[in-house]
Amino acid sequence: MNLDLILGILQIVLIATTPLVFAGIGELVTEKSGVLNLGVEGMMLVGAVSAFIILVITGSYFLAFFVSILSGIIMSGLFAFLVLFLMSNQIATGLALTIFGIGLSSMLGKQYIGTPIDGLSPWFFVIFSFLIVFLVSYFFYKTKAGLILRAVGESHNSAHALGYSVIKIRFLSILFGGSLCALAGSYISICYAPMWQEGMTAGRGWIALALVVFATWKPERVLIGAYIFGGVTILQMNLQALGLRFPGQFFSMAPYVATIIVLVLISSNKLRIKLSAPASLTIPFYKGR
Amino acid sequence: MIRIITFLSTFLVFAFGSAYADPKKVGFIYIGPPGDHGWTYMHDVGRKYMESQLGDSITTTYLENIPENADAVRAIRKLADSGHDLIFTTSFNYMDQTHEVAKDFPDIKFEHATGYIQADNVATYSARFYEGRMIEGHIAGHMTETNTIGYIASFPIPEVVRGINAFYLAASKVNPDIKMKIIWVFTWYDPGKEADAANTLINQGADIIVQHTDTYAPCQAAQKAGVYAFGQASNQEEFCPDAHLTSIEDIWGPYYAERAKAVVDGTWSSGDTWDGMDKGMVVMSPYNTKLMPASLIQEAVNMEVGIKDGTIHPFTGPIYNQAGELVVPEGEVAPDGMLLGMNFYVQGIDGEVPQ
Numbered sequence: 001m002n003l004d005l006i007l008g009i010l011q012i013v014l015i016a017t018t019p020l021v022f023a024g025i026g027e028l029v030t031e032k033s034g035v036l037n038l039g040v041e042g043m044m045l046v047g048a049v050s051a052f053i054i055l056v057i058t059g060s061y062f063l064a065f066f067v068s069i070l071s072g073i074i075m076s077g078l079f080a081f082l083v084l085f086l087m088s089n090q091i092a093t094g095l096a097l098t099i100f101g102i103g104l105s106s107m108l109g110k111q112y113i114g115t116p117i118d119g120l121s122p123w124f125f126v127i128f129s130f131l132i133v134f135l136v137s138y139f140f141y142k143t144k145a146g147l148i149l150r151a152v153g154e155s156h157n158s159a160h161a162l163g164y165s166v167i168k169i170r171f172l173s174i175l176f177g178g179s180l181c182a183l184a185g186s187y188i189s190i191c192y193a194p195m196w197q198e199g200m201t202a203g204r205g206w207i208a209l210a211l212v213v214f215a216t217w218k219p220e221r222v223l224i225g226a227y228i229f230g231g232v233t234i235l236q237m238n239l240q241a242l243g244l245r246f247p248g249q250f251f252s253m254a255p256y257v258a259t260i261i262v263l264v265l266i267s268s269n270k271l272r273i274k275l276s277a278p279a280s281l282t283i284p285f286y287k288g289r
Numbered sequence: 290m291i292r293i294i295t296f297l298s299t300f301l302v303f304a305f306g307s308a309y310a311d312p313k314k315v316g317f318i319y320i321g322p323p324g325d326h327g328w329t330y331m332h333d334v335g336r337k338y339m340e341s342q343l344g345d346s347i348t349t350t351y352l353e354n355i356p357e358n359a360d361a362v363r364a365i366r367k368l369a370d371s372g373h374d375l376i377f378t379t380s381f382n383y384m385d386q387t388h389e390v391a392k393d394f395p396d397i398k399f400e401h402a403t404g405y406i407q408a409d410n411v412a413t414y415s416a417r418f419y420e421g422r423m424i425e426g427h428i429a430g431h432m433t434e435t436n437t438i439g440y441i442a443s444f445p446i447p448e449v450v451r452g453i454n455a456f457y458l459a460a461s462k463v464n465p466d467i468k469m470k471i472i473w474v475f476t477w478y479d480p481g482k483e484a485d486a487a488n489t490l491i492n493q494g495a496d497i498i499v500q501h502t503d504t505y506a507p508c509q510a511a512q513k514a515g516v517y518a519f520g521q522a523s524n525q526e527e528f529c530p531d532a533h534l535t536s537i538e539d540i541w542g543p544y545y546a547e548r549a550k551a552v553v554d555g556t557w558s559s560g561d562t563w564d565g566m567d568k569g570m571v572v573m574s575p576y577n578t579k580l581m582p583a584s585l586i587q588e589a590v591n592m593e594v595g596i597k598d599g600t601i602h603p604f605t606g607p608i609y610n611q612a613g614e615l616v617v618p619e620g621e622v623a624p625d626g627m628l629l630g631m632n633f634y635v636q637g638i639d640g641e642v643p644q
Contacts, residue, residue: 008492016485106322106354113324116528119509193480193506195528198322198354200504202479233482237489241439241470243639 009238015122015192017230019044019184019201021129023208024215024222025136026180030076031212032140033173034153034280035083038094040181041205042101043075047182048189049105049112052196056115061190068186069179075101076178080171087284098205106198119194125187130223132180137219149173153278156285166285181205216276313375313553315339315545316368317351318361320380321478327503327522328477329353331539332379332402334523338542339549346553357382365390369397375552377545378402381446387411398557400548403448405629407559414544417565418448419455419628420596421537423603424573424589425519426459428534429497430467431585432517439490440471441483441500441507445643447631449501454635455603456499461637469638470495480506491516498532508532517580524574534581535589536574543569563625567597604628609636 023040030037051068055061079097082088140146149169152159156166184204189196207229215221315336323333336349350373355364361383368376369390374397378387381403391399391411404413429438438460442449453471460467470493472486483502487510490498498518500507505528511518512529520526520536544562551557564570573593576586595601604623610616610633617623632642 005492009489012485012488012492015488016481019481110322110324113322114326114330114528119513188481193484193504194509195480195504195506197325197478197480197504199478200480202476202481204481234485234489237472237474237486238493240472240640241490241493241495243470 009234013227013230013234014126016234017226018122018126018129019187019192019204020208020211020226020229021133021223022125022184022187023181023205024211024226025129025132025219026177026184027208028177028212028215028217028219028222029136029149029180030173030177031281032153032217032278033149033170034156034278034283034285035080035170035174036090036094036282037076037079037097037174037177038091038209039075039079039097039101040208041201041203042098042105043072043178043181044101044185044188044201044205045105045199046075046101046108047072047185048200049109049185049196050182051186052115052117052189053108053112055117055190056112061120064190065183065186068182072178072180072182072185073175075182076174079178080174083284084167084170084174087286090282090284102199109196109198112196113198115196117190117194120191122187122191125183125191133219133223140219150278153280156280156283160285160287167287170285181208184208217278218276312345313347313549314371314373315347315349315549315552316373316376317349318355318364318368318376318378318380318383319351319353320355320357320383321503322353323351325478325503326505326525326528328539329379331522332377332541335541335545339545342542342546343549343553347549355383357386359386361386362389366393369394373397375400375549375557381448398548398552405561407561409559412548412559412561414562414564416539416541416570417563418537418539418571419451419603420565421571421573422452422455423459423596423601424592425499425535425537426456427463427592428576428581428585428589429456429499429517429519430460430463431588432534432581433464433467433497435494435496436464436466437468437470437494437496439487439493439495439498440469441486441490441498441502442471442473443477443502444475445473445632447629450634450642451628451631452501453638454631457638458603458608458635471638471640473643474502476502478503480504483507484510487511487518488514497534505529520574526574526577530577531580533574533577535576538572538574540570540572565596566593567599610634611636611638611641 027040047068050071051064054067055064082093083090148164152166152169160166188201211222211225214225317336319329321329323329340349352364355361365386377400379402384404387399387401391408395410399411401411401413403415407413457469470490474482474486483504483506487498487507491514496516498507498511500521505525508518508520508525508529512532517534518532520533522539524536526533576589602622606617606621607615607619608617
């Protein structure tokens with residue numbers, strides 16, 4: 001193993017893992033406020049297609065990412081309206097958001113499939129992904145606003161009694177989560193694999209959701225978890241290419257097996273999950289009480 | 290007067306109607322979107338070609354993004370129920386579903402792509418893509434400077450393994466020092482993962498990327514890294530003009546037109562078709578004249594001619610497996626049965642086929 005090879009592997013891991021970090025951190029903030037949004041994959045796809053379309057039309061990377069984030073805000077705003085004001089079931093609504101996002105992105109992107117674009121260098125976003133983990137961590141544990149957000153996720157009735165607007169805080173958390181998911185999607189269609197193809201996020205939204213559990217709702221652990229996932233995937237490719245005799249299927253399923261193992265481990269320790277999982281997760285808040 | 294008009298119009302409708310007797314309806318089941326610039330795209334090109342050839346005697350319908358599960362039964366049945374006369378199911382894993390529906394509709398003709406089970410009203414068809422892999426291997430053997438080829442494989446099915454072997458046999462013939470690095474990604478379709486695999490191979494010294502997956506992400510990655518690549522299923526030169534050497538194109542149009550014509554004429558019968566370059570079912574995209582020397586292009590063209598007239602076969606003996614056993618004796622070519630079930634690497638390829 002020479003240095004160039006290792007540096008090269010590192011680069012590929014960084015590029016491949018960044019979308020997981022964005023989506024994972026976005027979902028983490030949403031869940032910390034007590035809302036489970038299963039629409040990550042759908043928001044990523046809509047974010048990916050809207051960035052791509054805007055880039056093709058205007059040629060401006062800035063506008064592409066801007067509109068993409070806007071699309072994430074609209075998608076998650078729709079979700080927030082349904083679950084916060086109409087009190088719909090969060091799990092069912094989130095799943096519906098994913099299905100809606102898959103369909104909507106396919107419809108919007110139909111005529112843009114196979115349009116060649118110039119990809120953007122991923123490095124700004126790679127650095128930004130580390131920065132955002134740091135910022136979210138700082139926000140949660142060093143600022144009053146972060147403390148309030150966590151309080152809303154732990155016990156919305158107490159937060160409400162103290163005079164905090166539970167609905168407003170949750171609304172903003174959902175919008176923040178949605179915009180980061182859309183950013184993850186646009187990173188995929190503009191930097192990672194510069195193209196638009198239907199369903200091109202290929203399940204990364206679901207991995208991001210699993211990561212939040214894996215990380216026991218801690219921002220820096222989302223980062224670590226994402227890099228374990230990304231690292232294992234790229235490492236198994238390297239082992240295969242080096243001709244090492246390992247069953248490929250084993251390595252392909254390794255990330256998913258790791259998720260299940262972690263889920264089992266943390267759920268078997270009830271105290272631990274109680275300490276880290278937001279206590280009000282998926283429980284709707286009725287303002288009248 | 291009214292009576293005359295009525296008579297005339299009845300007559301006209303009758304005359305018109307019989308001359309253009311209700312057009313035959315031809316349906317397609319696609320696994321992906323027609324815009325994937327790969328597998329489904331080429332089937333859709335074939336469908337359009339068929340329309341252009343047969344004109345008013347047929348109408349066509351397609352259902353896209355049909356998963357290879359029970360949904361496929363519903364989709365195929367939907368086409369059957371809505372009066373289609375001929376239905377093409379264009380992916381290997383539609384096999385059981387196609388037969389399930391075909392049993393209930395004995396008067397409707399079915400055509401299952403890349404399948405191997407026929408019935409009275411179910412024909413199968415595929416193309417000898419491995420002929421194209423041989424030409425790619427020959428080109429790669431000449432073009433590589435690092436003597437390292439990166440091959441992105443999807444699933445360990447005979448179709449894919451056959452391609453790897455055909456490629457390696459041709460490449461090692463012109464360049465015995467050649468090394469193949471193979472990554473199985475276990476997906477047909479994940480642009481991100483395909484790009485990762487390409488970058489990993491390039492990072493490990495591959496200067497030519499070959500793919501058996503469906504998007505042009507690997508070719509784009511090659512373009513970015515300044516190495517060469519072969520496209521997949523359709524001509525992908527516009528996405529990676531400085532990397533793209535050639536692609537194997539799947540040309541289904543003439544076959545579709547022929548089969549639809551047979552239904553219109555009432556002469557359709559079941560069967561199995563496995564055609565290659567000789568029938569124009571496998572075609573090489575224009576060779577990249579900016580990247581390849583003219584002499585090499587000429588060699589590739591000569592090879593095409595040889596494959597077409599039968600003097601060249603990608604699997605001509607002696608061929609050994611990895612254990613060193615002779616599987617195809619000198620002077621013979623591998624029988625179709627061996628090719629259809631191929632699940633081993635030939636001697637010289639490192640690693641083993643995932644089981």
